[in-house]
Amino acid sequence: MTAAHPLDRCAWSALTGRHAHLAVVEGGARRYHPAYGVFAALGDASDASLNGLAALVAAQGDVALLQPDAPPQAPGVAVASQDLGVQMxxxxxxxxxxxxxxxxxxxxxxxxxxxxLATLTQPGPFFERTHQLGDFFGVRLDGRLVAMAGERMKPDGFTEVSGVCTHPDHRGRGYAGALMRLVAGKILARGETPFLHAYASNTGAIALYETLGFTLRREVLMTRLTRA
Known part of the structure; x- marks a missing residue:
């Protein structure tokens, strides 16, 4: 399961690199501490890795794997959902x-x-400490947070733009695009490459990302795993 590119298995790249301090490790598997995120990754397809993944699910709860192909079957673990996505x-x-x-x-x-705001709008997995994964910016109206965007996984040389959401009452005002430009611009200024993920079915969001300068890198599978 050696990745040809750090983004092919971005969670593994991050959890063995700049986010290693946030990893919960079991055998050859790693996941973000559940207060920060749901993403997990396998070091390889060995029994040690698969058993480790099963132990993480049993002890820490559901996980999601984001990679080009479907993950191998781990004992005591079931696929809760699997969706095609794009990486840009x-x-x-x-x-x-x-x-x-x-x-x-x-x-x-x-x-x-x-x-x-993330619970209301569902931009993707977001937990009580997700905002500590990187820099976040927002828009407030009359003191109320109505839009935000920030950073999530950080493989070496790359940072993911994530958590992009706008309150339903305040959409159509350009908040998401401007916040993404700000976040992605700061990533580029650090000498890194911004990347993001979207469900392949979310054509409206993908069209927005393309207007900002994001291009398709590859398709990925978002596989959610739960206890069998």
Whole structure:
């Protein structure tokens, strides 16, 4: 299961690299601590890795694997869902209009509001400490958080743009695009490449990402695993 590219198994790349301190390890399997994320990865297809993955699911709860192919069967683990997704990268961003609203850094003081907004809008897996995986920015109206975007997995040389969401009452105002430009621009300024994931069926979001300068790198499978 040697990856030809760090993004082919981005969770493994992150959990053995810059996010190794957030990894829960069992045998040849790793997952993010469940307060931070749901993503897991296998070191290889050996029994040690598969048994390790099963132990992580049993002890820590459901996981998700994000990789090009379906994962091998682990004992005592069942597939809860499997969806086709796309992985996109941006070597540069397209020119965009200047935002006519303020985008502010978000942190621990905003954690409860961030979790509430993500729970409402479902941009992807988001937990009580997901905001600590990287830098997040948001838009507030009358003191209320209505939009945000930030960083998630960090394989060496790459950072994932994630957690992009806008309250349903405030969509169509350009918040998501502007926040993504800000987050991705800061990643590029660090000398890294921004990447992201989307369900292949989410054509509206993919179209937005393309206007920002993201292009398709490859298709991936999002496999959610639970106890059998």
């Amino acid at each position: 990268t941006a070597e540069r961003l397209t020119e965009g209009p200047a935002a006519d609203f303020e985008m502010i850094p978000l942190g621990d003081a905003d954690a409860a509001e961030m979790l509430a």
